[in-house]
Amino acid sequence: MTLPQTVPFLGWSWNDLLFLALAAALLGTALMVVLGRNIIRSGLWMIACFATLAGIYALLGTPLVAAAQVLVYIGAISVLILFAIMLTQTKGGPAALVFHHQAWAAAIAAVVLGVLLALVVSSTEWPLAGEYAATSVKAIAQLLFSDYILPFEIVGVLLLAAVIGGVFLAKRDAPRDEPHGERPE
Amino acid sequence: MPMELLVTLLLALPIAGFGLTALVGRRLGTRAWVIAVPAIVVTWAIAMVVVWTAFSGGLGEGGLHFTLYEWVPAGAFTIEANFAVDNLAAVLLIVVTTVGMLVHVYSIGYMAHDPGRWRFFAYLNLFMFSMLLLVLAGNFMLLFAAWELVGLCSYLLIGFWYPRPSAAIAAKKAFLVNRVGDVGFALGIFAVWTTVGTLNFTDAFERLSDGLAGGRIEAWAITGIALLLFCGAVGKSAQFPLHVWLPDAMEGPTPVSALIHAATMVNAGVYFVARANPLFSLSPEAMFVVAAIGIFTAILAASIALTQNDIKRVLAYSTLSQLGYMFASLGVGAYVAAIFHMTAQGFTKGLLFLGSGSVIHGVHEEQDMNRMGGLWRRMPITHATMLVGSLSMAGIPPLAAFFSKDEILGEAFRNGFLWVWLVGILVAALTAFYMFRLMGKTFYGPSRVDPAVEPHVRESPRSMTVPLILLAIPAALLGLILGLPFGAGLIGQWLGPIFAGAEENLGRHPEAVQVLGVDGVLILVSVAVATAGLAVAIRLFGFHWPLRGDDTEAQPERVAALTARAPRLYRASFRKWWFDELNDLLFVRVGGRVAHFIWWFDRAIVDGTVNGIGDLAQSAGRDLRRIQTGRVQNYALGIALALIVMAGGFLIVTAR
């Protein structure tokens, strides 16, 4: 069974429908992240947001980036965040106040900023903006290991540094083992 | 001996006397006078030499002008200490040194029991120096310095008994009122400088009259300068409206009143206007003001003298009145008459004041005439000399003041100032009246002296009576010596050339005095008026006829009846026409309010503004500090807002 050319009832293309659905989902989950009371729930909504974003990347014809999104963001960063949440739970549940006093100003600023940005980019004539085209993984791979080999390596070192730094920063100040006996804790 | 040296000595001796007495006077005790008095006697002698030389023409045409040294060497504004000795200065020298010397001698006796006598003699010498400097000064600056010095000495001497509050207040009042006049005077000096660029008398007057003739100086400028300078004379010579200090100046010892406030300092104003006659005669408006103020002061003061009870106050108001005469005379252009009257009045008033001092001394410091009486028996010399003085003052011929007063009135009439003449005649009548009221209350009738004091009333010591006698001589004879024949007497010959220029400016041509014409009638009228006043006073207050030996009784009931018929006038006269109250209201109260307001303004608004700025800075800082919360999110919000503003602004600008 093949799909009809356009969406029934609405007359849009399937691509458009998919885009709208994903866009709505993206913004909705993002809002749930920032507005949620329970921080663990916020974390989970964030995972959903990342997943939606992966879908959008796929829609844009870059499946590699979509896969990387899932792997890195959902698989690593989100887990990291959830662990951190659990490590910094205060006793007695979440705090009474989720937002600052400045939340209203922040909201207005954010809205204005968003609208401003959207207007600016929409009204700009981007040169060379042509038709949408997908990217091949092969081309990415070739680029990554030839022109961008140095950034690739540096990012690796960066990640190493981040790991070491993170470990160092977050470890407990444990008592050292002295040669002539243990110091009481 | 060169003249310059002598003149310099005239100044050097008194100031040296002052210095020495101030340094060692206290240790001299009763002999505190041994430095001061001889210094003045020698000064008098030197002055007589100078005067003789001047009147015999030995000082040359226009007098002796010399410079002692350069006082202010400031480039364009160079002032020298230069002196001018001409006949006018010579006349003043006579009065100042003679009366000064006699007052010094008199003070030996008068201040014999006063512990502060060394101060007194020191101040007296300082005063002599200041007054001589004033008379001899050759430029405005030196004159002004002497002017102020004289005022200072007046302050020191009026407030000599400074523990007494009324004396201290009177001294302050004198100085302050003088100061008011001095402001005008100083402004006048500034005006002279800016108009003609020199402060030397001869040069300045020459340039002023040349400037007016040549059209370079406006007439109103000349009038303005003259009036400003006249302000100083008004203050120093206690003319209306700055007359209020002179009666209160009687708080000082009587020799002070005699010297400063009768014979010398108050004449400084008259002397100055006479000196500045080339300037004043150029401005008819200024002359009119001078005459008006002068004659108004004369009648004002005479009206107050009618009712005063303090013997010294009557004499003070009499001085005011006679000064008014002098200024009226200057104002109508009768310069010689004015100086003549000044000379006569100087001796006469000096005599009267010293005499009153003798009386006060005799009745043990009582000054209220209602508590005197019948003193002619106990104090014969004082009585006789004061009788001479009173007759002279009243304008009875052939005594001194008759001649001078008459010449003033005659000149006024002849030059068309009929109103001056009329008021002057009235004042003459009043003068005779109040002088003999004074005599009647003081010397005649039954004794009203305090019974406890009465037995001790006796004549004053010789150191006091001798100066009285010595002063009575010129008071009696000066008129005859200097004033005859009428209008062409010695005084006219001496001073005529000095005022010749002024006479020209005024368009006057000296005419001979016709005794058998208009002038004779005028003389008769003034004598008649004076006699009438005298007669009324004798009827009301009593008299002792020296030759007949009997008395005219006083009639106090008559006096009381007269007073009762015009109670408001009496009260106005007695209360000095409420002038002090007016001054108090206008200046003290209103001034106090204004000062209070300005104080409030300064505190609330000026300080408020300054403090407000400080507070503003503080509160601004305090409030701005709250931006630094230490919280990253607040800072981030700031960044976001700034970004929005900048981006939005950029968009708006580029969208145009």
Next chain:
Amino acid sequence: MSQSLDSYLALSALLFAVGTFGFLARRNAIAMLMSIELMLNAVNLTIVAFGAFVPALQPDASVIALVVMAVAAAEATVGLAIVIAIYRNRRTPLVDEYAQMRE
């Protein structure tokens, strides 16, 4: 609509705005970090969108997006480590109580 660059860019802008709001308004430090991740993702979306619609930028855009992802991971690591360290010291994850540097 899905064929126009503008819609993707607008979407990205809105996501960025949401992230900004979360960053400025939440009290919990970890919630702030999550909002930062949202903002980074919005940027990534912009990069990939440009890559799709501007042929000259492909495939560099994808490479750049991958690098951004890696850097985001590193940054999240270090950031969370710091938050944990502070939490150990202050016993609270609420940023408005980290006010030691206030005036």
